[in-house]
Amino acid sequence: MSEVSKTVQEKLSELSELVAWFQSAAFKLEDAFDKFKQAEALAEEIEKDLTKLKNDIKVVKKKFDAEN
Amino acid sequence: MENNPLQLSVSEFVALTNQTLEYAYPTVSVVGEVTEFRISQGKWVSFKLKDSEAVIGCFLTTYQLRMPVEDGMKLLVVANPRLNNKGFFSLNVRSMKPVGEGSIKKGFELLKAKLEAEGLFAPERKRRLPRVPQHVAVIASTESAGYVDFCKIINERWGGMSVEVAHTQVQGAPAPDQMIRAIRYFNSLEVLPEVLVIVRGGGSAEDLMAFNDEPLARAIAESRIPTLVGVGHEVDNTLADMVADVRAATPTNAAEILVPDRNEIIRAAHQQAASLGHQLVQSIDEYSARTKEQLEAAFRRIREKLDENFERLATLRLATAQLNPENVLKRGYALLRGDVKLGATVEIETLHEIATAEVKNVRSK
Numbered sequence: 001m002s003e004v005s006k007t008v009q010e011k012l013s014e015l016s017e018l019v020a021w022f023q024s025a026a027f028k029l030e031d032a033f034d035k036f037k038q039a040e041a042l043a044e045e046i047e048k049d050l051t052k053l054k055n056d057i058k059v060v061k062k063k064f065d066a067e068n
Numbered sequence: 069m070e071n072n073p074l075q076l077s078v079s080e081f082v083a084l085t086n087q088t089l090e091y092a093y094p095t096v097s098v099v100g101e102v103t104e105f106r107i108s109q110g111k112w113v114s115f116k117l118k119d120s121e122a123v124i125g126c127f128l129t130t131y132q133l134r135m136p137v138e139d140g141m142k143l144l145v146v147a148n149p150r151l152n153n154k155g156f157f158s159l160n161v162r163s164m165k166p167v168g169e170g171s172i173k174k175g176f177e178l179l180k181a182k183l184e185a186e187g188l189f190a191p192e193r194k195r196r197l198p199r200v201p202q203h204v205a206v207i208a209s210t211e212s213a214g215y216v217d218f219c220k221i222i223n224e225r226w227g228g229m230s231v232e233v234a235h236t237q238v239q240g241a242p243a244p245d246q247m248i249r250a251i252r253y254f255n256s257l258e259v260l261p262e263v264l265v266i267v268r269g270g271g272s273a274e275d276l277m278a279f280n281d282e283p284l285a286r287a288i289a290e291s292r293i294p295t296l297v298g299v300g301h302e303v304d305n306t307l308a309d310m311v312a313d314v315r316a317a318t319p320t321n322a323a324e325i326l327v328p329d330r331n332e333i334i335r336a337a338h339q340q341a342a343s344l345g346h347q348l349v350q351s352i353d354e355y356s357a358r359t360k361e362q363l364e365a366a367f368r369r370i371r372e373k374l375d376e377n378f379e380r381l382a383t384l385r386l387a388t389a390q391l392n393p394e395n396v397l398k399r400g401y402a403l404l405r406g407d408v409k410l411g412a413t414v415e416i417e418t419l420h421e422i423a424t425a426e427v428k429n430v431r432s433k
Contacts, residue, residue: 018340022344027351029352033348036345039340040341040345042341043340043341047334047338050333050334054223056230056231057231057233059210059233060233060234062234064236064246064249
Protein backbone atom coordinates (compact mmCIF):
# COMPACT_ATOMS: atom_id res chain seq x y z
CA MET A 1 0.00 0.00 0.00
CA SER A 2 1.43 3.38 -0.94
CA GLU A 3 1.88 6.20 1.55
CA VAL A 4 -0.81 8.22 -0.22
CA SER A 5 -3.53 5.63 -0.04
CA LYS A 6 -3.16 4.89 3.67
CA THR A 7 -6.38 5.46 5.61
CA VAL A 8 -6.52 7.28 8.92
CA GLN A 9 -7.21 3.94 10.53
CA GLU A 10 -4.05 2.46 9.05
CA LYS A 11 -2.04 5.46 10.18
CA LEU A 12 -3.43 5.11 13.69
CA SER A 13 -2.48 1.42 13.67
CA GLU A 14 0.99 2.29 12.45
CA LEU A 15 1.37 4.83 15.26
CA SER A 16 0.28 2.22 17.79
CA GLU A 17 2.85 -0.20 16.37
CA LEU A 18 5.57 2.41 16.80
CA VAL A 19 4.51 2.96 20.41
CA ALA A 20 4.56 -0.81 20.97
CA TRP A 21 8.05 -1.05 19.41
CA PHE A 22 9.38 1.49 21.93
CA GLN A 23 8.15 -0.75 24.74
CA SER A 24 9.25 -4.03 23.18
CA ALA A 25 12.44 -6.04 23.38
CA ALA A 26 13.13 -5.03 19.77
CA PHE A 27 13.85 -1.45 20.89
CA LYS A 28 17.27 -0.23 19.72
CA LEU A 29 18.53 3.23 20.51
CA GLU A 30 20.17 3.39 17.09
CA ASP A 31 16.76 3.12 15.38
CA ALA A 32 14.71 5.00 17.98
CA PHE A 33 15.26 8.50 16.62
CA ASP A 34 14.02 7.56 13.14
CA LYS A 35 10.99 5.83 14.65
CA PHE A 36 10.24 8.89 16.75
CA LYS A 37 10.39 11.11 13.65
CA GLN A 38 8.04 8.69 11.87
CA ALA A 39 5.60 8.91 14.80
CA GLU A 40 5.68 12.69 14.74
CA ALA A 41 5.02 12.73 10.99
CA LEU A 42 2.15 10.26 11.40
CA ALA A 43 0.54 12.38 14.12
CA GLU A 44 0.73 15.40 11.81
CA GLU A 45 -0.79 13.44 8.92
CA ILE A 46 -3.57 12.08 11.14
CA GLU A 47 -4.45 15.60 12.23
CA LYS A 48 -4.46 16.82 8.64
CA ASP A 49 -6.52 13.87 7.40
CA LEU A 50 -9.05 13.99 10.20
CA THR A 51 -9.55 17.73 9.93
CA LYS A 52 -10.41 17.60 6.26
CA LEU A 53 -12.61 14.45 6.28
CA LYS A 54 -16.31 15.04 5.62
CA ASN A 55 -19.18 12.59 5.93
CA ASP A 56 -21.23 11.73 2.89
CA ILE A 57 -24.84 11.72 4.13
CA LYS A 58 -27.45 10.63 1.60
CA VAL A 59 -31.16 10.13 2.09
CA VAL A 60 -32.16 7.00 0.18
CA LYS A 61 -34.75 7.55 -2.51
CA LYS A 62 -36.83 4.54 -1.61
CA LYS A 63 -40.12 5.31 0.15
CA PHE A 64 -41.05 3.28 3.18
CA ASP A 65 -44.65 4.39 3.61
CA ALA A 66 -46.01 1.29 1.84
CA GLU A 67 -44.81 -2.12 0.64
CA ASN A 68 -43.36 -1.86 -2.85
CA MET B 69 -92.58 5.34 1.64
CA GLU B 70 -94.30 3.98 4.72
CA ASN B 71 -97.10 2.59 2.58
CA ASN B 72 -94.67 0.98 0.19
CA PRO B 73 -91.53 0.02 2.12
CA LEU B 74 -88.49 -1.32 0.31
CA GLN B 75 -88.67 -5.07 0.21
CA LEU B 76 -85.34 -6.85 0.52
CA SER B 77 -84.00 -10.29 1.19
CA VAL B 78 -82.02 -10.71 4.43
CA SER B 79 -78.77 -10.93 2.44
CA GLU B 80 -79.69 -7.81 0.50
CA PHE B 81 -80.53 -6.00 3.71
CA VAL B 82 -77.20 -6.96 5.28
CA ALA B 83 -75.35 -5.88 2.13
CA LEU B 84 -77.25 -2.59 1.97
CA THR B 85 -76.55 -1.92 5.65
CA ASN B 86 -72.85 -2.55 5.09
CA GLN B 87 -72.85 -0.26 2.04
CA THR B 88 -74.54 2.45 4.08
CA LEU B 89 -72.09 1.97 6.93
CA GLU B 90 -69.14 2.03 4.57
CA TYR B 91 -70.42 5.28 3.04
CA ALA B 92 -71.26 6.94 6.33
CA TYR B 93 -68.40 5.57 8.49
CA PRO B 94 -65.65 4.09 6.34
CA THR B 95 -63.50 3.91 9.46
CA VAL B 96 -64.26 4.78 13.04
CA SER B 97 -62.07 5.30 16.07
CA VAL B 98 -63.61 3.87 19.20
CA VAL B 99 -62.26 3.99 22.73
CA GLY B 100 -63.30 1.45 25.32
CA GLU B 101 -62.22 -1.09 27.90
CA VAL B 102 -61.28 -4.58 26.72
CA THR B 103 -63.28 -7.53 27.98
CA GLU B 104 -63.53 -11.21 26.93
CA PHE B 105 -60.21 -11.06 25.04
CA ARG B 106 -59.59 -14.33 23.19
CA ILE B 107 -57.26 -15.78 20.55
CA SER B 108 -58.72 -18.72 18.57
CA GLN B 109 -56.63 -21.29 16.68
CA GLY B 110 -53.63 -18.99 16.95
CA LYS B 111 -55.12 -16.89 14.13
CA TRP B 112 -58.21 -15.02 15.17
CA VAL B 113 -58.49 -12.41 17.86
CA SER B 114 -61.80 -11.36 19.37
CA PHE B 115 -62.70 -9.13 22.28
CA LYS B 116 -65.35 -6.72 23.35
CA LEU B 117 -64.97 -3.02 23.93
CA LYS B 118 -67.23 -1.60 26.57
CA ASP B 119 -68.01 1.53 28.49
CA SER B 120 -70.51 2.07 31.29
CA GLU B 121 -73.50 1.79 29.00
CA ALA B 122 -72.65 -0.20 25.88
CA VAL B 123 -70.55 -3.02 24.52
CA ILE B 124 -69.41 -3.95 21.00
CA GLY B 125 -67.52 -6.94 19.57
CA CYS B 126 -64.19 -6.48 17.80
CA PHE B 127 -62.30 -8.82 15.45
CA LEU B 128 -58.85 -8.92 13.96
CA THR B 129 -56.16 -11.42 13.01
CA THR B 130 -53.14 -12.23 15.16
CA TYR B 131 -51.02 -10.71 12.38
CA GLN B 132 -52.57 -7.32 13.18
CA LEU B 133 -51.99 -7.73 16.89
CA ARG B 134 -48.91 -5.60 17.56
CA MET B 135 -48.88 -5.84 21.34
CA PRO B 136 -50.17 -8.10 24.08
CA VAL B 137 -53.67 -7.18 25.27
CA GLU B 138 -55.43 -8.08 28.49
CA ASP B 139 -58.92 -7.58 29.80
CA GLY B 140 -59.23 -4.28 31.55
CA MET B 141 -56.90 -2.36 29.21
CA LYS B 142 -58.30 0.75 27.61
CA LEU B 143 -57.83 0.70 23.83
CA LEU B 144 -58.44 3.00 20.92
CA VAL B 145 -59.36 0.90 17.91
CA VAL B 146 -59.49 2.09 14.34
CA ALA B 147 -61.99 -0.17 12.63
CA ASN B 148 -64.58 -0.74 9.91
CA PRO B 149 -68.06 -1.30 11.32
CA ARG B 150 -69.69 -4.38 9.77
CA LEU B 151 -72.90 -6.35 10.07
CA ASN B 152 -72.10 -10.01 9.43
CA ASN B 153 -74.35 -12.57 7.80
CA LYS B 154 -75.36 -13.96 11.17
CA GLY B 155 -76.74 -10.60 12.19
CA PHE B 156 -73.98 -9.64 14.58
CA PHE B 157 -72.72 -6.09 14.42
CA SER B 158 -69.00 -5.75 15.08
CA LEU B 159 -65.87 -3.75 14.43
CA ASN B 160 -63.26 -5.19 12.07
CA VAL B 161 -60.14 -3.77 13.65
CA ARG B 162 -57.48 -2.23 11.40
CA SER B 163 -55.22 -0.96 14.15
CA MET B 164 -55.34 -0.35 17.85
CA LYS B 165 -53.32 1.18 20.60
CA PRO B 166 -53.56 1.48 24.35
CA VAL B 167 -54.96 4.72 25.68
CA GLY B 168 -54.16 6.31 29.00
CA GLU B 169 -51.04 5.99 31.10
CA GLY B 170 -52.18 2.82 32.88
CA SER B 171 -52.97 0.91 29.69
CA ILE B 172 -49.86 2.09 27.86
CA LYS B 173 -47.78 0.94 30.81
CA LYS B 174 -49.65 -2.35 31.04
CA GLY B 175 -49.15 -3.06 27.32
CA PHE B 176 -45.47 -2.17 27.63
CA GLU B 177 -44.95 -4.41 30.65
CA LEU B 178 -46.74 -7.36 29.06
CA LEU B 179 -44.69 -7.14 25.88
CA LYS B 180 -41.48 -6.54 27.79
CA ALA B 181 -42.08 -9.69 29.86
CA LYS B 182 -42.84 -11.67 26.70
CA LEU B 183 -39.71 -10.54 24.84
CA GLU B 184 -37.57 -10.95 27.94
CA ALA B 185 -38.80 -14.53 28.35
CA GLU B 186 -37.69 -15.18 24.76
CA GLY B 187 -34.21 -13.89 25.63
CA LEU B 188 -34.34 -10.91 23.30
CA PHE B 189 -32.75 -8.59 25.87
CA ALA B 190 -30.04 -11.08 26.91
CA PRO B 191 -26.58 -9.49 27.22
CA GLU B 192 -25.00 -12.41 25.32
CA ARG B 193 -27.04 -11.44 22.23
CA LYS B 194 -25.53 -7.97 22.16
CA ARG B 195 -22.99 -7.34 19.43
CA ARG B 196 -20.21 -4.80 19.60
CA LEU B 197 -20.20 -1.88 17.24
CA PRO B 198 -17.11 -1.17 15.14
CA ARG B 199 -14.99 1.56 16.74
CA VAL B 200 -14.78 3.58 13.55
CA PRO B 201 -17.50 2.58 11.06
CA GLN B 202 -17.13 3.51 7.40
CA HIS B 203 -20.66 2.71 6.26
CA VAL B 204 -23.64 3.54 8.45
CA ALA B 205 -27.39 3.23 7.95
CA VAL B 206 -29.75 5.59 9.77
CA ILE B 207 -33.51 5.36 10.22
CA ALA B 208 -35.08 8.64 11.28
CA SER B 209 -37.47 11.34 10.30
CA THR B 210 -35.20 13.71 8.40
CA GLU B 211 -37.43 16.60 9.51
CA SER B 212 -36.97 15.88 13.20
CA ALA B 213 -34.77 17.80 15.63
CA GLY B 214 -33.33 14.49 16.85
CA TYR B 215 -32.03 13.70 13.35
CA VAL B 216 -30.55 17.20 12.96
CA ASP B 217 -28.77 16.85 16.32
CA PHE B 218 -27.48 13.41 15.35
CA CYS B 219 -26.04 14.66 12.02
CA LYS B 220 -24.52 17.75 13.66
CA ILE B 221 -22.69 15.67 16.23
CA ILE B 222 -21.39 12.99 13.84
CA ASN B 223 -20.10 15.71 11.50
CA GLU B 224 -18.39 17.52 14.37
CA ARG B 225 -16.83 14.36 15.75
CA TRP B 226 -15.83 12.37 12.68
CA GLY B 227 -15.63 12.32 8.89
CA GLY B 228 -15.16 10.07 5.91
CA MET B 229 -18.24 7.94 6.57
CA SER B 230 -20.84 6.98 4.03
CA VAL B 231 -24.19 7.51 5.79
CA GLU B 232 -27.39 6.25 4.18
CA VAL B 233 -30.57 7.63 5.70
CA ALA B 234 -34.05 6.11 5.44
CA HIS B 235 -36.66 8.77 6.04
CA THR B 236 -39.63 7.30 7.92
CA GLN B 237 -42.27 8.45 10.31
CA VAL B 238 -41.15 7.96 13.90
CA GLN B 239 -44.49 8.40 15.61
CA GLY B 240 -48.05 7.47 14.88
CA ALA B 241 -49.64 4.28 13.62
CA PRO B 242 -47.70 3.98 10.33
CA ALA B 243 -44.31 4.52 11.98
CA PRO B 244 -43.51 0.94 13.11
CA ASP B 245 -44.21 -0.60 9.70
CA GLN B 246 -42.21 2.10 7.94
CA MET B 247 -39.25 1.53 10.23
CA ILE B 248 -39.55 -2.25 9.78
CA ARG B 249 -39.45 -1.79 5.99
CA ALA B 250 -36.39 0.42 6.34
CA ILE B 251 -34.67 -2.19 8.55
CA ARG B 252 -35.42 -4.89 5.97
CA TYR B 253 -34.22 -2.63 3.15
CA PHE B 254 -30.83 -2.05 4.79
CA ASN B 255 -30.53 -5.73 5.69
CA SER B 256 -31.12 -6.69 2.06
CA LEU B 257 -28.33 -4.53 0.64
CA GLU B 258 -25.54 -6.35 -1.14
CA VAL B 259 -22.95 -4.53 0.96
CA LEU B 260 -24.33 -4.35 4.48
CA PRO B 261 -23.78 -1.17 6.49
CA GLU B 262 -21.64 -1.78 9.56
CA VAL B 263 -24.13 -0.20 11.96
CA LEU B 264 -27.86 0.46 11.81
CA VAL B 265 -28.86 3.52 13.83
CA ILE B 266 -32.45 4.40 14.76
CA VAL B 267 -32.94 7.84 16.27
CA ARG B 268 -35.84 9.94 17.44
CA GLY B 269 -35.93 12.91 19.78
CA GLY B 270 -37.96 13.22 22.94
CA GLY B 271 -41.73 13.14 23.19
CA SER B 272 -44.64 12.02 25.28
CA ALA B 273 -45.17 8.35 26.16
CA GLU B 274 -47.74 8.22 23.38
CA ASP B 275 -45.31 9.78 20.87
CA LEU B 276 -42.73 7.11 21.67
CA MET B 277 -45.24 4.25 21.56
CA ALA B 278 -44.13 3.33 18.03
CA PHE B 279 -40.89 2.09 19.59
CA ASN B 280 -42.80 -0.31 21.84
CA ASP B 281 -44.29 -2.13 18.88
CA GLU B 282 -43.74 -5.91 18.93
CA PRO B 283 -42.98 -6.44 15.21
CA LEU B 284 -40.57 -3.49 15.27
CA ALA B 285 -38.80 -4.84 18.35
CA ARG B 286 -38.48 -8.22 16.63
CA ALA B 287 -37.21 -6.65 13.38
CA ILE B 288 -34.49 -4.83 15.37
CA ALA B 289 -33.58 -8.02 17.21
CA GLU B 290 -33.39 -9.95 13.92
CA SER B 291 -31.28 -7.35 12.09
CA ARG B 292 -28.09 -8.80 10.61
CA ILE B 293 -26.57 -5.36 11.01
CA PRO B 294 -25.61 -4.45 14.59
CA THR B 295 -28.09 -1.90 15.91
CA LEU B 296 -27.77 1.33 17.88
CA VAL B 297 -31.02 2.89 19.08
CA GLY B 298 -31.30 6.37 20.57
CA VAL B 299 -34.89 7.29 21.26
CA GLY B 300 -36.30 10.05 23.45
CA HIS B 301 -34.54 11.36 26.51
CA GLU B 302 -32.31 9.72 29.09
CA VAL B 303 -35.30 8.63 31.19
CA ASP B 304 -37.22 7.05 28.31
CA ASN B 305 -36.99 3.28 27.99
CA THR B 306 -38.50 1.67 24.95
CA LEU B 307 -38.53 -1.92 23.82
CA ALA B 308 -36.60 -0.87 20.71
CA ASP B 309 -33.82 0.33 23.06
CA MET B 310 -33.88 -2.92 24.97
CA VAL B 311 -33.56 -5.23 21.97
CA ALA B 312 -30.89 -3.10 20.30
CA ASP B 313 -27.27 -4.18 20.49
CA VAL B 314 -26.39 -0.81 21.97
CA ARG B 315 -28.74 1.64 23.63
CA ALA B 316 -28.12 5.37 23.46
CA ALA B 317 -29.89 7.74 25.82
CA THR B 318 -30.63 10.32 23.11
CA PRO B 319 -29.90 10.91 19.39
CA THR B 320 -26.92 13.06 20.44
CA ASN B 321 -25.64 10.25 22.62
CA ALA B 322 -26.12 7.83 19.69
CA ALA B 323 -23.82 10.03 17.60
CA GLU B 324 -21.27 10.10 20.44
CA ILE B 325 -21.37 6.30 20.72
CA LEU B 326 -21.24 5.77 16.96
CA VAL B 327 -18.01 7.67 16.23
CA PRO B 328 -14.97 8.78 18.19
CA ASP B 329 -14.19 12.46 18.62
CA ARG B 330 -11.62 13.44 15.98
CA ASN B 331 -10.17 16.14 18.28
CA GLU B 332 -9.54 13.56 20.98
CA ILE B 333 -7.88 11.25 18.45
CA ILE B 334 -5.69 14.07 17.12
CA ARG B 335 -4.74 14.98 20.70
CA ALA B 336 -4.02 11.34 21.51
CA ALA B 337 -1.88 10.90 18.34
CA HIS B 338 0.24 13.93 19.23
CA GLN B 339 0.50 12.74 22.83
CA GLN B 340 1.65 9.33 21.65
CA ALA B 341 4.32 10.87 19.42
CA ALA B 342 5.43 13.19 22.23
CA SER B 343 5.60 10.30 24.68
CA LEU B 344 7.96 8.53 22.27
CA GLY B 345 10.14 11.66 22.36
CA HIS B 346 10.23 11.48 26.16
CA GLN B 347 11.03 7.78 25.99
CA LEU B 348 13.80 8.49 23.50
CA VAL B 349 15.37 11.15 25.78
CA GLN B 350 15.01 8.82 28.74
CA SER B 351 16.63 5.98 26.79
CA ILE B 352 19.51 8.26 25.76
CA ASP B 353 19.95 9.33 29.40
CA GLU B 354 19.92 5.71 30.53
CA TYR B 355 22.34 4.74 27.77
CA SER B 356 24.69 7.62 28.71
CA ALA B 357 24.54 6.71 32.38
CA ARG B 358 25.23 3.08 31.55
CA THR B 359 28.15 4.02 29.25
CA LYS B 360 29.55 6.34 31.93
CA GLU B 361 29.35 3.56 34.49
CA GLN B 362 31.05 1.14 32.10
CA LEU B 363 33.83 3.66 31.35
CA GLU B 364 34.34 4.32 35.04
CA ALA B 365 34.52 0.60 35.69
CA ALA B 366 37.07 0.24 32.87
CA PHE B 367 39.18 3.10 34.29
CA ARG B 368 39.03 1.55 37.74
CA ARG B 369 40.26 -1.75 36.35
CA ILE B 370 43.09 -0.07 34.42
CA ARG B 371 44.10 1.86 37.55
CA GLU B 372 44.10 -1.37 39.57
CA LYS B 373 46.25 -3.09 36.94
CA LEU B 374 48.66 -0.16 36.84
CA ASP B 375 48.90 -0.12 40.63
CA GLU B 376 49.63 -3.85 40.63
CA ASN B 377 52.33 -3.41 38.02
CA PHE B 378 53.91 -0.42 39.82
CA GLU B 379 54.01 -2.49 42.98
CA ARG B 380 55.68 -5.35 41.14
CA LEU B 381 58.14 -2.98 39.55
CA ALA B 382 59.07 -1.52 42.92
CA THR B 383 59.75 -5.03 44.26
CA LEU B 384 61.87 -5.85 41.25
CA ARG B 385 63.77 -2.59 41.60
CA LEU B 386 64.46 -3.42 45.21
CA ALA B 387 65.66 -6.90 44.31
CA THR B 388 67.77 -5.50 41.49
CA ALA B 389 69.26 -2.89 43.82
CA GLN B 390 70.21 -5.59 46.27
CA LEU B 391 72.15 -7.38 43.52
CA ASN B 392 74.15 -4.25 42.62
CA PRO B 393 77.93 -4.93 43.50
CA GLU B 394 78.31 -1.35 44.67
CA ASN B 395 75.92 -2.08 47.49
CA VAL B 396 78.16 -5.03 48.51
CA LEU B 397 81.20 -2.72 48.46
CA LYS B 398 79.25 -0.30 50.67
CA ARG B 399 78.94 -3.04 53.25
CA GLY B 400 82.81 -3.17 53.37
CA TYR B 401 83.46 -5.96 50.96
CA ALA B 402 86.06 -5.69 48.14
CA LEU B 403 86.00 -6.92 44.59
CA LEU B 404 89.01 -8.93 43.36
CA ARG B 405 89.82 -9.05 39.63
CA GLY B 406 92.53 -11.19 38.05
CA ASP B 407 93.82 -14.79 38.39
CA VAL B 408 94.50 -15.88 41.95
CA LYS B 409 97.77 -17.72 41.49
CA LEU B 410 101.21 -17.29 43.01
CA GLY B 411 103.11 -14.28 41.60
CA ALA B 412 100.10 -12.95 39.61
CA THR B 413 99.00 -9.34 39.86
CA VAL B 414 95.38 -8.76 40.88
CA GLU B 415 93.18 -5.65 41.18
CA ILE B 416 91.31 -5.02 44.44
CA GLU B 417 88.34 -2.62 44.35
CA THR B 418 86.79 -1.23 47.54
CA LEU B 419 84.03 1.33 47.75
CA HIS B 420 86.36 4.24 47.26
CA GLU B 421 89.67 2.82 46.04
CA ILE B 422 91.21 0.40 43.56
CA ALA B 423 94.49 -1.21 44.53
CA THR B 424 96.88 -3.47 42.63
CA ALA B 425 98.49 -6.35 44.55
CA GLU B 426 100.76 -9.31 43.97
CA VAL B 427 99.68 -12.76 45.06
CA LYS B 428 102.22 -14.04 47.52
CA ASN B 429 100.55 -17.07 48.87
CA VAL B 430 97.67 -19.31 47.74
CA ARG B 431 96.17 -22.10 49.80
CA SER B 432 93.05 -24.11 49.50
CA LYS B 433 90.26 -23.60 52.05
